[in-house]
Amino acid sequence: MLTRAKSNDLIAPKFLPQYAQEAVPRYTSYPPATGFRDDLTEEDWARWMKNSCAAPKVSLYLHIPFCKSMCWYCGCNTTIPNRRDRIERYLKALHQELQDRAAELPADHVVEHVHFGGGSPDMLTPQEARSLLLAIHQHLNLSTNAEIAFELDPRGVTQELADALVEGGCNRVSLGVQDISPDVQKLIHRVQPLSQVEAAIDILRTAGISAVNLDIMYGLPAQTIERVQETAKAVADLNADRVAVFGYAHVPWFKKHQKAIPEDQLPGPEARFAQMLAAASTLTQSGYSAIGFDHFARPDDAMSQAVKEGRLRRNFQGFTDDDYDILLGLGASAISETAQGYAQNQPDPARYGEAIRERGSAMCRGLERTPKDRAIAARIETLMCRDEIELAELSKAERAALAPFAREGLIEVFDDRLYVTKAGRPYTRNIAARLDPRFAETEGRHSRAV
Numbered sequence: 001m002l003t004r005a006k007s008n009d010l011i012a013p014k015f016l017p018q019y020a021q022e023a024v025p026r027y028t029s030y031p032p033a034t035g036f037r038d039d040l041t042e043e044d045w046a047r048w049m050k051n052s053c054a055a056p057k058v059s060l061y062l063h064i065p066f067c068k069s070m071c072w073y074c075g076c077n078t079t080i081p082n083r084r085d086r087i088e089r090y091l092k093a094l095h096q097e098l099q100d101r102a103a104e105l106p107a108d109h110v111v112e113h114v115h116f117g118g119g120s121p122d123m124l125t126p127q128e129a130r131s132l133l134l135a136i137h138q139h140l141n142l143s144t145n146a147e148i149a150f151e152l153d154p155r156g157v158t159q160e161l162a163d164a165l166v167e168g169g170c171n172r173v174s175l176g177v178q179d180i181s182p183d184v185q186k187l188i189h190r191v192q193p194l195s196q197v198e199a200a201i202d203i204l205r206t207a208g209i210s211a212v213n214l215d216i217m218y219g220l221p222a223q224t225i226e227r228v229q230e231t232a233k234a235v236a237d238l239n240a241d242r243v244a245v246f247g248y249a250h251v252p253w254f255k256k257h258q259k260a261i262p263e264d265q266l267p268g269p270e271a272r273f274a275q276m277l278a279a280a281s282t283l284t285q286s287g288y289s290a291i292g293f294d295h296f297a298r299p300d301d302a303m304s305q306a307v308k309e310g311r312l313r314r315n316f317q318g319f320t321d322d323d324y325d326i327l328l329g330l331g332a333s334a335i336s337e338t339a340q341g342y343a344q345n346q347p348d349p350a351r352y353g354e355a356i357r358e359r360g361s362a363m364c365r366g367l368e369r370t371p372k373d374r375a376i377a378a379r380i381e382t383l384m385c386r387d388e389i390e391l392a393e394l395s396k397a398e399r400a401a402l403a404p405f406a407r408e409g410l411i412e413v414f415d416d417r418l419y420v421t422k423a424g425r426p427y428t429r430n431i432a433a434r435l436d437p438r439f440a441e442t443e444g445r446h447s448r449a450v
């Protein structure tokens with residue numbers, strides 16, 4: 001009789017159009033943000049803070065919604081400011097929000113993770129970055145071992161900025177590489193020779209930031225399997241600690257700038273799937289461990305350790321080793337999370353600033369989670385982070401909905417547990433959707449699985 005581990009390794013993933021092209025939530029939250037409502041109030045947030053556990057672990061996310069120029073594939077909440085004072089006004093509001101929200105946290109909180117995302121946080125001047133980091137040190141109980149991470153555009157990295165980040169305690173950076181081919185870079189309006197990425201990493205590592213994450217993509221115009229492999233090989237050669245592999249989501253009706261992407265040069269669904277597999281096998285052959293379905297980490301990285309110890313989590317940034325009780329999201333579009341629910345800020349940077357100035361809060365939508373939501377969230381998170389779930393937790397209807405996945409070898413049952421197989425990993429989001437009673441209501445409002 002086969003052991004589960006051997007059976008799991010037997011079938012390689014294959015392209016299954018009914019799942020690869022199905023629009024399913026990313027499950028970076030549950031319920032997904034598409035289910036957030038407009039009636040969330042400050043009183044709800046205050047109650048959640050009051051009910052939070054003793055000595056909560058807090059993570060901080062700060063959104064910097066500015067970039068120097070627009071990449072045509074971009075799906076982030078960002079803008080290209082025409083005047084520097086727009087950034088300055090925004091930062092003033094961000095400082096205010098940081099101070100106010102920090103004061104509402106239980107006094108015995110401890111901050112273990114800080115993440116600056118965007119946009120491009122390298123749009124901050126060294127002085128602005130210093131001042132924000134100083135404010136965090138001043139207003140929050142920052143753990144001495146806290147991870148402080150910045151997303152950076154390699155084209156915006158300077159020695160002065162790197163020095164300011166290190167001075168403020170930054171110890172991890174994420175840089176977007178996407179694809180190293182000049183042809184692809186031209187078509188996505190993000191020209192950054194590999195030498196520029198190498199130089200940026202060199203500056204950051206020499207300044208004292210040892211942990212470097214790199215992001216690459218598949219499904220971009222003019223991408224081929226060979227180009228994806230070359231890119232994956234390049235990021236492995238750059239010795240990235242973690243690599244995230246994201247599929248390009250083409251939604252030009254929603255993100256207007258994506259209209260500049262030549263659709264006739266986009267790879268089809270099967271080619272996208274092959275590119276995704278090519279990136280994964282290049283990275284695993286280069287010594288990386290696969291984490292979930294789109295992350296890869298060096299075996300000695302904290303995320304690989306979290307997998308071994310069963311501590312991997314999933315949040316708005318994807319897979320993470322961050323096990324916060326409270327996520328405080330600051331800035332335009334940022335989402336805060338507690339066990340009780342989610343609260344999202346106004347997405348438009350100018351309106352965010354106005355809301356902070358005029359009423360001291362930019363929270364505009366969110367959702368209070370019911371005990372049932374929390375139970376479903378825990379099941380989906382377990383499935384996504386551990387590739388398994390207790391069979392007893394599934395209803396008869398859910399087992400029936402999952403039967404086609406078992407027939408395709410994407411899941412299997414051993415010892416009263418349901419496991420996602422190696423062949424099923426690319427379809428984990430589809431499998432999770434069968435555990436989501438709200439999925440039918442939101443169908444069609446998500447990105448496709450692969």
Ligand code: SF4
Pocket residue numbers: 066067069070071073074075076078118119120153176
């Ligand atoms: S740098 Fe990042 S956030 Fe800015 S436009 Fe490009 S992809 Fe979007």
